[in-house]
Amino acid sequence: MWVNVLAANVIKVLTEMRRYLPNTISLVVTFYVIFLAMFLGVTVVGDPSAADTHVRFLLVGNAVWFLLLVGINSIGWEITTEATRGTLEQLHMSPVAPRWILLARLAGNLAAHLVIVAGMLVLSMATVGTWLTFDLPLVLALLGPMLLAVTGLAFAVAGLALVFKQIQAMLQVSQFVFLAMAFVPLSVAPWLELAPVVKGIDMLRASLVDGAGFAAFGAADWASLALNGAIYFGLGLLAYGAAERRATARGLLGRY
Amino acid sequence: MTSTPASTPALRVHDLQKSFPRRRQPPLRAVDGVGFTAERGQVVGLLGPNGAGKTTTIKMVCGLVRPDGGEVEVCGVDARRHPRQATRHLAAVLEGNRNLYWRLTARENLFYFMGNRGRSPRSVAAAADALLERFELGDKRDALVADLSRGMQQKLAIAVAVLAGTEVVLLDEPTLGLDVQTGDEVRRLVRELAAEGRTVLLSSHDMAVVQDLCERVVVIAQGRLVANERVTTLMHLFASRAYDVRLGAPLSEGQAAALRRAFALVDVSDDGLAVRVDLERSDDLYRFIDVLRAERTPVEALDRVAVRFEEVFRQLVTNGGRLPDGHAVAVAEGRAREGVAHVG
Numbered sequence: 360m361w362v363n364v365l366a367a368n369v370i371k372v373l374t375e376m377r378r379y380l381p382n383t384i385s386l387v388v389t390f391y392v393i394f395l396a397m398f399l400g401v402t403v404v405g406d407p408s409a410a411d412t413h414v415r416f417l418l419v420g421n422a423v424w425f426l427l428l429v430g431i432n433s434i435g436w437e438i439t440t441e442a443t444r445g446t447l448e449q450l451h452m453s454p455v456a457p458r459w460i461l462l463a464r465l466a467g468n469l470a471a472h473l474v475i476v477a478g479m480l481v482l483s484m485a486t487v488g489t490w491l492t493f494d495l496p497l498v499l500a501l502l503g504p505m506l507l508a509v510t511g512l513a514f515a516v517a518g519l520a521l522v523f524k525q526i527q528a529m530l531q532v533s534q535f536v537f538l539a540m541a542f543v544p545l546s547v548a549p550w551l552e553l554a555p556v557v558k559g560i561d562m563l564r565a566s567l568v569d570g571a572g573f574a575a576f577g578a579a580d581w582a583s584l585a586l587n588g589a590i591y592f593g594l595g596l597l598a599y600g601a602a603e604r605r606a607t608a609r610g611l612l613g614r615y
Numbered sequence: 616m617t618s619t620p621a622s623t624p625a626l627r628v629h630d631l632q633k634s635f636p637r638r639r640q641p642p643l644r645a646v647d648g649v650g651f652t653a654e655r656g657q658v659v660g661l662l663g664p665n666g667a668g669k670t671t672t673i674k675m676v677c678g679l680v681r682p683d684g685g686e687v688e689v690c691g692v693d694a695r696r697h698p699r700q701a702t703r704h705l706a707a708v709l710e711g712n713r714n715l716y717w718r719l720t721a722r723e724n725l726f727y728f729m730g731n732r733g734r735s736p737r738s739v740a741a742a743a744d745a746l747l748e749r750f751e752l753g754d755k756r757d758a759l760v761a762d763l764s765r766g767m768q769q770k771l772a773i774a775v776a777v778l779a780g781t782e783v784v785l786l787d788e789p790t791l792g793l794d795v796q797t798g799d800e801v802r803r804l805v806r807e808l809a810a811e812g813r814t815v816l817l818s819s820h821d822m823a824v825v826q827d828l829c830e831r832v833v834v835i836a837q838g839r840l841v842a843n844e845r846v847t848t849l850m851h852l853f854a855s856r857a858y859d860v861r862l863g864a865p866l867s868e869g870q871a872a873a874l875r876r877a878f879a880l881v882d883v884s885d886d887g888l889a890v891r892v893d894l895e896r897s898d899d900l901y902r903f904i905d906v907l908r909a910e911r912t913p914v915e916a917l918d919r920v921a922v923r924f925e926e927v928f929r930q931l932v933t934n935g936g937r938l939p940d941g942h943a944v945a946v947a948e949g950r951a952r953e954g955v956a957h958v959g
Binding site: 361363370374379446448449452453455607608609610 | 713
């Protein structure tokens with residue numbers, strides 16, 4: 360049963376990405392252009408002696424920013440779009456709880472965008488002529504808890520969308536928050552370790568920019584990363600559940 | 616269809632309550648004690664003027680709005696305690712063609728919604744194709760929904776609900792905005808669903824559709840149940856006692872005056888050759904004939920004025936579920952709100 364729910368939603372995401380191809384392409388092009396602008400800023404304005412490190416920093420930050428943006432905001436966008444279309448109530452009339460349908464939808468979104476991010480990263484590295492070092496098992500191990508936290512945040516945003524519907528302005532502003540999360544290192548603001556995903560981004564940056572391997576991280580780092588993912592995932596689900604209860608109590612599901 | 620004991624009603628709604636909070640105003644009581652039962656294979660109409668509480672009632676049945684009180688049972692499953700289990704027995708088309716993904720094809724929509732019910736495309740492919748043929752959408756199966764006409768979209772939305780194979784199907788305004796031919800097709804499909812043993816709860820402002828399709832109707836006004844009765848019974852109860860009489864010679868002034876004295880409602884045409892008269896009691900007809908016979912006025916035709924369901928509905932809503940003689944049609948306060956017919 361769950362496999363069919365997952366398959367249906369992944370297929371839907373991919374089919375709609377194909378049908379809305381200009382939208383998908385413009386998203387990628389926009390991020391690439393932003394990357395080029397940042398790259399020019401780093402090379403022209405920045406300190407030339409640290410340019411290589413900064414470019415590596417930029418490559419990772421830009422890719423993570425893109426992933427955060429599409430990951431965290433995706434279900435929020437989906438819900439506002441579904442409410443506008445009139446399909447949101449249909450999702451809530453399934454024998455499968457809507458949160459699992461949305462989770463399947465998010466999985467499809469993240470999978471598709473991970474592929475796009477990988478492609479964009481390769482293109483960006485080729486553009487600037489700087490290649491990051493990839494320890495694939497480590498990257499995957501880091502992405503797991505990070506995506507868990509991303510999922511939690513996505514559910515929190517989805518909950519807000521369920522109750523308030525018109526959250527586009529908030530979603531627009533949130534991209535700058537994600538930008539900060541993606542680029543500010545923990546060495547500058549250690550308290551950001553408590554924020555979602557930032558610990559994972561810091562570890563990912565250490566791996567991709569500085570070439571750190573598994574051994575470079577201690578048990579405390581992994582525990583912090585895992586806890587961060589689990590807590591934000593749980594909090595996100597709780598927030599979504601509360602929002603869903605409020606939406607059904609007030610009859611907000613069909614309204615936009 | 617999933618199976619539940621045949622003796623269990625397909626849908627049982629009891630004493631449903633819902634209020635919505637409002638800013639700086641007392642809460643809006645949207646639904647107040649609505650209850651009804653729909654048996655298997657019945658088409659039940661849920662009627663009421665705009666803002667009466669129909670949509671809120673339907674959404675509470677679907678689990679989209681949480682009731683403040685009361686019970687909803689779908690095929691014996693308590694929908695308030697086990698909403699996901701209840702939705703296994705229920706499918707709905709609430710916003711017609713807006714219930715679809717316009718950038719997916721007809722077939723992809725069917726597969727997607729069935730996927731969310733845990734079914735694989737392979738397991739539903741044959742049924743989906745057969746259904747598209749039955750709904751005369753076979754040649755449009757790979758067309759984007761955005762490219763279909765409104766009528767086709769509406770039929771596809773119903774096909775999605777039908778393919779779910781549930782015992783209960785809720786249709787909100789299924790013929791709204793459709794041309795006559797497509798409207799007729801939708802009516803045929805609803806009849807077929809009932810013939811298959813499915814229960815259809817249908818909400819519509821089109822009284823011709825209601826009269827044509829529904830076995831019984833539940834009428835709500837201002838959040839309260841005002842009638843829950845078989846359509847034929849309502850038509851009988853509200854049957855007009857007015858008659859149109861065509862005469863072979865014009866009525867004299869004296870006859871017209873005599874009729875006006877004897878009967879409360881008399882309408883005589885300008886030429887005196889046609890009379891509409893309300894004959895309230897059974898012996899009124901003899902008294903009427905006596906007036907005509909006094910001057911040997913010939914009667915060419917006498918027809919009972921036909922009542923339309925629209926008029927019945929209007930009277931029910933206006934009079935709060937009371938017959939023209941003042942008796943309640945269906946629901947006396949405090950009596951079984953499931954709506955066994957309480958007439959008189």
